[in-house]
Amino acid sequence: MAALAPRNAGQEGLSRSGFYRATRQGRYERIARGIYVSADAPAADWDWLEAATRRPEATICLTSALAQYDLTDVIPSALDIAIPRGVRIPAGGSAIAWHSFDRATFLLGREEIPIPGGDLTIGLYSQERTIADAFRLRGELGYELARDALREWLRRGGKPGRLMEIASRLPRSKAPVLQALDALS
Incomplete structure (x- = not known):
């Protein structure tokens, strides 16, 4: 299942007006401004679909990635x-927080994962990258979120060497990660 925009209706063999007619008949469902899916498409996370459709380089990060890895209780x-910085942030009223x-x-630490119920993929940062980013942006996210995620990651057998390798390549993250590792040891 691919998300479809009216301007790409030709991919489905429809004119733009034919596409809107099919939408009114219930064959397509609107998931976001200008993005539709087939009404009989399997269930999927619409926010993931919207992000991947609007920006192919979209990557799940920060609190959402920590939640994906079950490293936080924060919803x-x-x-x-x-x-990437310099890329236009898409307009829209959806529940997506865009970060440059x-x-x-x-x-660094990015991988592609399939979007469940679809044929699109979306980027996801590794656990190590996500923890390093949480420390790097602790002023925005809160120190407790980063510390608790690190504690859970270590409890599950995370390797501090791999974390420090990533943290040393990101600005403003090596020192706070090292301090937290020392405090938790």
Whole structure:
């Protein structure tokens, strides 16, 4: 299942007016402004679909990634998505919080995962990258979130060497991660 925009209706063999007619008949369902899916499509996370459709380089980060890895009890109020700095942040009223990350480190710890129920993929930062980012942005997220995620990650057998390798390549994260590792040891 791919998300579809009216401008791409030709991919489904429909004209734009034919696409809108099919939508009124219930064959397509609107998930966000300008983004539709087939009404019989399997269940999927619409925010993930919207982010991946609006920006192919979209990457789940920060609190949303910690929740994805079950490293926090915090339920994010919006899907945290990273895009490279300098890329236009999409307009929309959805529950997506767009974050601009430095292009030089954007791909560090990034992997592609399939969106359940669809044929699209979305980026997800590794556990180590996500924890390092939480420490790096602790002023925004809160120190407790980063510390608790680190504690849970270590309890599950996380390797501090791998975390420090990532943290040393990200600005403003090596020192706080090292301090937290010392405090938790």
